[in-house]
Amino acid sequence: xxxxxxxxxxxxxxxxxxxxxxxxxxxxxxxxxxxxxxxxxxxxxxxxxxxxxxxxxxxxxxxxxxxxxxxxxxxxxxxxxxxxxxxxxxxxxxxxxxxxxxxxxxxxxxxxxxxxxxxxxxxxxxxxxxxxxxxxxxxxxxxxxxxxxxxxxxxxxxxxxxxxxxxxxxxxxxxxxxxxxxxxxxxxxxxxxxxxxxxxxxxxxxxxxxxxxxxxxxxxxxxxxxxxxxxxxxxxxxxxxxxxxxxxxxxxxxxxxxxxxxxxxxxxxxxxxxxxxxxxxxxxxxxxxxxxxxxxxxxxxxxxxxxxxxxxxxxxxxxxxxxxxxxxxxxxxxxxxxxxxxxxxxxxxxxxxxxxxxxxxxxxxxxxxxxxxxxxxxxxxxxxxxxxxxxxxxxxxxxxxxxx
Amino acid sequence: xxxxxxxxxxxxxxxxxxxxxxxxxxxxxxxxxxxxxxxxxxxxxxxxxxxxxxxxxxxxxxxxxxxxxxxxxxxxxxxxxxxxxxxxxxxxxxxxxxxxxxxxxxxxxxxxxxxxxxxxxxxxxxxxxxxxxxxxxxxxxxxxxxxxxxxxxxxxxxxxxxxxxxxxxxxxxxxxxxxxxxxxxxxxxxxxxxxxxxxxxxxxxxxxxxxxxxxxxxxxxxxxxxxxxxxxxxxxxxxxxxxxxxxxxxxxxxxxxxxxxxxxxxxxxxxxxxxxxxxxxxxxxxxxxxxxxxxxxxxxxxxxxxxxxxxxxxxxxxxxxxxxxxxxxxxxxxxxxxxxxxxxxxxxxxxxxxxxxxxxxxxxxxxxxxxxxxxxxxxxxxxxxxxxxxxxxxxxxxxxxxxx
Numbered sequence: 052x053x054x055x056x057x058x059x060x061x062x063x064x065x066x067x068x069x070x071x072x073x074x075x076x077x078x079x080x081x082x083x084x085x086x087x088x089x090x091x092x093x094x095x096x097x098x099x100x101x102x103x104x105x106x107x108x109x110x111x112x113x114x115x116x117x118x119x120x121x122x123x124x125x126x127x128x129x130x131x132x133x134x135x136x137x138x139x140x141x142x143x144x145x146x147x148x149x150x151x152x153x154x155x156x157x158x159x160x161x162x163x164x165x166x167x168x169x170x171x172x173x174x175x176x177x178x179x180x181x182x183x184x185x186x187x188x189x190x191x192x193x194x195x196x197x198x199x200x201x202x203x204x205x206x207x208x209x210x211x212x213x214x215x216x217x218x219x220x221x222x223x224x225x226x227x228x229x230x231x232x233x234x235x236x237x238x239x240x241x242x243x244x245x246x247x248x249x250x251x252x253x254x255x256x257x258x259x260x261x262x263x264x265x266x267x268x269x270x271x272x273x274x275x276x277x278x279x280x281x282x283x284x285x286x287x288x289x290x291x292x293x294x295x296x297x298x299x300x301x302x303x304x305x306x307x308x309x310x311x312x313x314x315x316x317x318x319x320x321x322x323x324x325x326x327x328x329x330x331x332x333x334x335x336x337x338x339x340x341x342x343x344x345x346x347x348x349x350x351x352x353x354x355x356x357x358x359x360x361x362x363x364x365x366x367x368x369x370x371x372x373x374x375x376x377x378x379x380x381x382x383x384x385x386x387x388x389x390x391x392x393x394x395x396x397x398x399x400x401x402x403x404x405x406x407x408x409x410x411x412x413x414x415x416x417x418x419x420x421x422x423x424x425x426x427x428x429x430x431x432x433x434x435x436x437x438x439x440x441x442x443x444x445x446x447x448x449x450x451x452x453x454x455x
Numbered sequence: 456x457x458x459x460x461x462x463x464x465x466x467x468x469x470x471x472x473x474x475x476x477x478x479x480x481x482x483x484x485x486x487x488x489x490x491x492x493x494x495x496x497x498x499x500x501x502x503x504x505x506x507x508x509x510x511x512x513x514x515x516x517x518x519x520x521x522x523x524x525x526x527x528x529x530x531x532x533x534x535x536x537x538x539x540x541x542x543x544x545x546x547x548x549x550x551x552x553x554x555x556x557x558x559x560x561x562x563x564x565x566x567x568x569x570x571x572x573x574x575x576x577x578x579x580x581x582x583x584x585x586x587x588x589x590x591x592x593x594x595x596x597x598x599x600x601x602x603x604x605x606x607x608x609x610x611x612x613x614x615x616x617x618x619x620x621x622x623x624x625x626x627x628x629x630x631x632x633x634x635x636x637x638x639x640x641x642x643x644x645x646x647x648x649x650x651x652x653x654x655x656x657x658x659x660x661x662x663x664x665x666x667x668x669x670x671x672x673x674x675x676x677x678x679x680x681x682x683x684x685x686x687x688x689x690x691x692x693x694x695x696x697x698x699x700x701x702x703x704x705x706x707x708x709x710x711x712x713x714x715x716x717x718x719x720x721x722x723x724x725x726x727x728x729x730x731x732x733x734x735x736x737x738x739x740x741x742x743x744x745x746x747x748x749x750x751x752x753x754x755x756x757x758x759x760x761x762x763x764x765x766x767x768x769x770x771x772x773x774x775x776x777x778x779x780x781x782x783x784x785x786x787x788x789x790x791x792x793x794x795x796x797x798x799x800x801x802x803x804x805x806x807x808x809x810x811x812x813x814x815x816x817x818x819x820x821x822x823x824x825x826x827x828x829x830x831x832x833x834x835x836x837x838x839x840x841x842x843x844x845x846x847x848x849x850x851x852x853x854x855x856x857x858x859x
Contacts, residue, residue, distance in 0.1 A: 070514040107538055110474040112545030119544065122552050123537035126530040133527035134511055140523065141516030148526050153602070174602075198557070198578075 056222040057179070058083055061093040061189065061212035065229040066286040067131045068098030075286060077138050079227065080184060084144060089179050091219065093189040093212040094135055096127025117162035121191075121202045125151070128188035128208070136186050147178045148186040151200070152193035156211065158201045160194040164340055165201035167192060167210060167273075170218035187215060206267025213270040217277035224279050226266060227286040232293030233258065233265055236308040236450045240443055243455040247293050247306060254306050254400050255281075255295045257432040260344070261396035262311030271295060304401035304408060305453035310446055312393040312439050314344060314361040316425065317370055319377070321384025324354040328381055332358065335373050341366050345394065345427045345434060359425055361394060361436065392424065393442040396434040397453055409433045415452045421445050460626040461583070462487055465497040465593065465616035469633040470690040471535045472502030479690060481542050483631065484588060488548060493583050495623065497593040497616040498539055500531025521566035525595075525606045529555070532592035532612070540590050550588040553578055555595035555604070560615065562596035562605045568744060569596055569605035571614060571677075574622035591619060610671025617674040621681035628683050630670060631690040636697035637662065637669055640712040640854045644847055647859040651697050651710060658710050658804050659685075659699045661836040664748070665800035666715030675699060708805035708812060709857035714850055716797040716843050718748060718765040720829065721774055723781070725788025728758040732785055736762065739777050745770050749798065749831045749838060763829055765798060765840065796828065797846040800838040801857055813837045819856045825849050 060083060062076050076094070084090050095101075104123050108115040115123075132148040139146035151158075155171030178185040189208025192201050203210055209226055216224035230238075231246055233255065238244040250258070252275035259268040266283055274281045274295060284292025322328060329348060336343055346360045362370050367388070374386045395416075402408045412433050416423060421444060425436035437445055464487060466480050480498070488494050499505075508527050512519040519527075536552040543550035555562075559575030582589040593612025596605050607614055613630055620628035634642075635650055637659065642648040654662070656679035663672040670687055678685045678699060688696025726732060733752060740747050750764045766774050771792070778790045799820075806812045813830075816837050820827060825848060829840035841849055 070511055073515060104534065107474055107534075108541050111477060111538055111542035114545065115541040116544045116550075119537045119540040119550075119552055122554075123534060123541070126533040126537075129530040129533075130508065130511075130527060133523045133530075134515055136523045137512050137519040137527070138515035140520045141518065146520075146523075148523060150526075150604075200554075 055087060055089050057089040057091065057219055059091045059093065059212050059216040059219070059221045059224045061208060061224065061226045062095065062286060063208070063228045064095040064098055064101070066227050067094050067135070070134070072286070073135055073138060076227070077135065077142065079286060080139065081142065081144055084184060090184045091175060091179070091215055091221070092135065092184060092186045093208055093215065094128065094131040094186065095189055095208045097131050100127050100130070118199060121162045121200050124202050125188070125191040125200050128190055132186040132188050139184055144184055145182050146184040146186060148188070149174055149178070150188050151191035151211070154187040154215075156187075156192035158192035158194055158203065160197045160199065160201065162199070162201055164204040165192055165194065167203065167214045170214055172215070172218050175215070175219065187211065206269050209267050209270035210273060213273040213279055213281060216279045217273055221279065224274065224281050226270075226281060226283045228265060228283065229285065229287070230265055231285045231288060231290040232283045233263060233295075233307070235306065235454045236446055237310065240310070241308070241446050241450045243450055245454070246290070248291065249294045249296065250306055251298055251400050252295060253431055254398050257396070257398040257429060258307050258309055261394065261398065261432065261434055262309035263307065266295070302401040303399050304405050305397045305399035307398050308395065308446055308449045308454065309398065310393055310395045310442055312442055313364050314392065314394060315364050315367055316359060316361050316389040316392045316436060317374060318357055318359040318387040318389070319374060319381070319383050320357040320387060322356045322358060322381050324356045328356075329358065332377050332381065335377055336362075336370065339369055339373060341370055341373070345425055345436060347425045347427065361392065361425075364390070391439045392436050393439040394434050394436050395442065395445045395449060396432055397449055398432045400431050402431050411452065412449065415448050416445055419444055419448045459491060459493050461493040461495065461623055463495045463497065463616050463620040463623070463625045463628045465612060465628065465630045466499065466690060467612070467630075467632045468499040468502050468505070470631050471498050471539070474538070476690070477539055477542060480631070481539065481546065483690060484543065485546065485548055488588055494588045495579060495583070495619055495625070496539065496588060496590045497612055497619065498532060498535040498590065499593055499612045501535050504531050504534070522603060525566045525604055528606050529592070529595040529604050532594055536590040536592050543588055548588055549586050550590060551582045552590040552592070553582070554592050555615070556597035558591040558619075560591075560596035562598055562607065564598040564601045564603065564605065566603070566605055568608040569598070571596060571607065571618045574618055576619070576622050579619070579623065591615065610673050613671050613674035614677060617677040617683055617685060620683045621677055625683065628678065628685050630674075630685060630687045632669060632687065633689065633691070634669055635689045635692060635694040636687045637667060637699075637711070639710065639858045640850055641714065644714070645712070645850050645854045647854055649858070650694070652695065653698045653700065654710055655702055655804055656699060657835055658802050661800070661802040661833060662711050662713055665798065665802065665836065665838055666713035667711065670699070706804040708809050709801045709803035711802050712799065712850055712853045712858065713802065714797055714799045714846055716846055717768050718796065718798060719768050719771055720763060720765050720793040720796045720840060721778060722761055722763040722791040722793070723778060723785075723787050724761040724791060726760045726762060726785050728760045732760075733762065736781050736785065739781055740766075740774065743773055743777060745774055745777070749829055749840060751829045751831065765796070765829075768794070795843045796840050797843040798838050798840050799846065799849045799853060800836055801853055802836045804835050806835050806837075815856065816853065819852050820849055823848055823852045
């Protein structure tokens, strides 16, 4: 007898938007089960139901209590998972649904942005060993000290799925979504964009952090840390999808071109340079839960420095609050906000051993009259902040230069 | 210093149907808090959201797993309670919402129809002593042995509220609904129906069991057992409502006239009479969770008996299944189903000391050419099953005879 493999399948909001799509999802699960696998399923909330709940809350409060928001939003996944379990049971497949706390998903106490600390998974294992398809609510967990329900924030359901796969020793984690996988560029912007069949965790991390929305960085990190292969594929087509794994056979110089036009560029200028200012400043931002992305700091001759960084557009007011405070504390001349920016990046593990990739990128943008206002690099990524209106032109030219 | 009083306020589905009505509800709660009371709030699910979830489940399964249905339906109250808490917090009133299990509502393990066994209420007390308005999800609880979430079935939120009031030693339990209180007859049918200002638990129990839908019998039973005054009143008007309490000052001969046209009459006929057949038969019905109401059994000279009873129309197929089985087991000649029935009842604590009330009822119906097909009585109630088409005429004539 071969031992059974365990597969974790995660289904995004559009995959579970209504009872018709839930039936498609059920078939995906049954196909996997019928191949002799144990199956753990992590569904998101149905369609836009989370947004609808958020809207209701904002009708009742301009600043809803984070603890109560978690209580509210955790209801969404409950509805999907129990409906899915009801359907599987009615098709003759034993199934049980478990909330985050029932599944033993222990998180930090930070409401709305909790981090998974541990998955005990006792009832998941019990359920599997009695022959059930076990459905676990994505996006939610439980803090032991406060005894409170938490939610994991954006990308939380993916993170739940990959973390569960790690905790349970699953063979792989399948992320079902409404696109065919990870593309060399956003296919809505670049016509030539191609599906990537295989990509390394490192590259996928850079893709995710620099704008590829299909998979969030936090779930890729889990996959890398515990070496869980992640497959990103469509619920609704039979495409093979994209395999995210430790090492790909052949390292492309550039695997993908990404963009992010949901960020704003902030600049704190005329700061008298002294040790520790960057730490103080970005410490304050990080304590407020602001996701700073690119950071550029230049010290001029007069020991006066400008610090620029990008942050998500929906955190604008939070950042501004901190900027205006820190600006005084650090005796800065002032600060500046530029909303008309976009970040384009090229990502590829092959860059490590190939020189001149960055300058080819700058040249390509320059030839297309695209101005670069910030640059940041990693061993496998180069990112440029440009004017937002140039995004499409930049993506197309970079994709043409490096990929197609 | 006077000690603070504790009030439990329950709000029904129509009272929390949307964000506008939630704001009205919040004002009711704040008014109560501002009078110096501690307040515990039990909200239902929003409007028809429970029915919508049930419909979704039935799209996916003709016989949804009861365990999963409880998981599904418990989401409804979560949404209301967290929205309400968000709103109260935003108005400057500290508030915390708790699920049934967080509040320590321990129930039997029967999914969909669980019974409250105990309320530990630890976190409710903690919340109150830190100055919070504590919102507890109605309708749901937790079974210790199975570690499962349960729901309480129809009237479950009322039961939660009254049981919480008992467990916490509340001064009273206020049931807010979309009508002004308990009436002497259904005001939609009888124009002259009047609001009852005060009624005893016993009378209210008979009213509830015989068709007055405003309050379910199970919550009245909790109130009676622990002597918790219950006030039934409207969320949307400033009427005083109806006080349900141990003993009213003056016992009316007839306090109310009720009707129930959501029942079917079943008759098992030609059963050879022998000891224990009724026990066997009604035992089988009760095990299947069927709420049998009126029971009439007549033994004829030939030791052949007919057994008639009424049961809710939505349990018709379940009853029929058992009838056809038991009919054979007991060697009965057959069974019969009459769907065109209604039950009218008169209720009054004064009946105990007043003779001739039942015959006055039969005479009144007779004078109006209304045929009686079943009769059952309690010390404070007389019920007659009649033809459904005569309901309005029966109610009006009985109300005129005994009340207006």
